[in-house]
Amino acid sequence: MAFFPKMTKKQGIGLLLVILILFIDMLLYSLLIPIVPYFKETLQPTSTMIGILFSSYAVAMLAATPIFGPISDRIGRKIMLLVGLVGLILSTVLFAYSDSMGLLITARFVQGISAAATWPTALALLADLFPSSKRGAVMGIALTAISTGTLLGAPIGGWLFEASGHRTPFLAAAAVTVVSFALVYVFLREESSRTASEKLHVIGLLRHPQVAFIAGIVLLAEISLCLLEPTLPVFLTDTLQVSPAAIGLLFAVMTLGYGLIAPVAGSLSSRFNPYTLMFAGICSLAVFMPFLVWAGTLWQAALAMAFVGASVGFTLSPTLATLGEIIDRGGSGAYGTAYSLFNMFHGVGMVAGPLAGGILTDALPVSAAIHVVAGCILGLGILLFVRLRLSAGTRSHSVNKELPF
Incomplete structure (x- = not known):
């Protein structure tokens, strides 16, 4: 039983790009966790506002997902992934320069909307590229990318925060996301019509x-x-x-x-x-x-x-x-x-x-x-x-x- 099935060059590139996108998505999700005490000290929000900050991601993702997934079926995966990555870049830069809880919640909300564009589209891309006999293994690999991003986001965010301040984790993440955008734009190939x-x-x-x-x-x-x-x-x-x-x-x-x-x-x-x-x-x-x-x-x-x-x-x-x-x-x-x-x-x-x-x-x-x-x-x-x-x-x-x- 092969956990890493044989694949063509096109399939391999698609899988690597999906792994990168999902990894970055969840890295950005958990990057905020170790920086919350800093925002709590400087902005002095209530516990309710902190709760809203964290829940806004899920609320935005829940609201936007039924829209973006079907759109990707009609206009194609590449465009929707690029749109989602642009949203992640904008939300991450907004995190870096937020000076109020309103802006932080807005950034988290935009991050959730962007995840609604990238998550189902990335998984749909794998389904496009791989036959059903190989799909289980590659979907499992995609879930591993998600869990790895979740696992590493908080420690990376904490280390960068301690090294050079609260903006550095977000700006570094934005730079990585820009690179991901470029890789998707240049290398991703898919069916042109639906x-x-x-x-x-x-x-x-x-x-x-x-x-x-x-x-x-x-x-x-x-x-x-x-x-x-x-x-x-x-x-x-x-x-x-x-x-x-x-x-x-x-x-x-x-x-x-x-x-x-x-x-x-x-x-x-x-x-x-x-x-x-x-x-x-x-x-x-x-x-x-x-x-x-x-x-x-x-x-x-x-x-x-x-x-x-x-x-x-x-x-x-x-x-x-x-x-x-x-x-x-x-x-x-x-x-x-x-x-x-x-x-x-x-x-x-x-x-x-x-x-x-x-x-x-x-x-x-x-x-x-x-x-x-x-x-x-x-x-x-x-x-x-x-x-x-x-x-x-x-x-x-x-x-x-x-x-x-």
């Missing part, structure tokens, strides 16, 4: 039973992952007396587990039933989440974080290739619309996860809240899978035929 038959609507696509299952699985995984960010650090600090640096390393371990397993799960999805793999991943997530609060030492917590991250990666990686296969079976090339759906539920998870975590931990101790979440994940995952199996063998008139089980 047909009217490739136009689909996101809501219509969601009526497809298998797509609805994938959307539900993505939402469960993303909410579970994102609700840990505001709740787990406080719990670990209180129970294990770990430092902020140690908490950062624990989340890095979780991200590393996610990134390492994603290509493996992607490759497996072309050999085994991808829906069963997704279900296995969501069950694994439900099983390992309680270990986060059962851990009695730092090493046990790190092991639990690794398994939780790997479970999320194992769950999400098959979803990308399977969405592309559903589009293929319908005789359409509307991959941008399909991956817009993935991005939308990713954004919903980013918004709903911290909110759900806050509500639960206001009502329950963190340990009890994690157990409740794990039980809900397992129960809803089983419900989604049973519903999918009951729909097997039927036809979806909104998009295409069902895949066989």
Whole structure:
């Protein structure tokens, strides 16, 4: 089983450019984290304003994704990627020179809109370039690029900030994004035209039973992952007396587990039933989440974080290739619309996860809240899978035929 499939020069260039784009996207997303204390000291925002600053990215991405993905199906991937990269450059420069919370929130909002242009378009480009037999592996590699950018953004931002001030991380990131823009402009080659038959609507696509299952699985995984960010650090600090640096390393371990397993799960999805793999991943997530609060030492917590991250990666990686296969079976090339759906539920998870975590931990101790979440994940995952199996063998008139089980 090859995790890195053989590919043509055109495919290789496309994959490298997608890796670079997604890496930079998530690098910019997490670059802000270590600089927040500086802005909090200099601008003295309320906690509510800090919350708005972080949530504005997901809100913007959620609002813009249904627009940009389908547009890329009509005008092409290259133009939309270039537009998204220009937006990332502008938002990053705006971060560097913001002197008010209003400008910072605007920069974060523009960053979210830009991500709505780059994420689904980059994934759709991979679906354009690779046949279904290779798509699982390359989608897994793309998810690894995302997790790597998330993993490195905060430490790189912190190091550059300490070296030469708060503007340097953003200006350096803007320079790297300019280089990425140039590389995409010069080297990316794609099909020059799209047909009217490739136009689909996101809501219509969601009526497809298998797509609805994938959307539900993505939402469960993303909410579970994102609700840990505001709740787990406080719990670990209180129970294990770990430092902020140690908490950062624990989340890095979780991200590393996610990134390492994603290509493996992607490759497996072309050999085994991808829906069963997704279900296995969501069950694994439900099983390992309680270990986060059962851990009695730092090493046990790190092991639990690794398994939780790997479970999320194992769950999400098959979803990308399977969405592309559903589009293929319908005789359409509307991959941008399909991956817009993935991005939308990713954004919903980013918004709903911290909110759900806050509500639960206001009502329950963190340990009890994690157990409740794990039980809900397992129960809803089983419900989604049973519903999918009951729909097997039927036809979806909104998009295409069902895949066989």
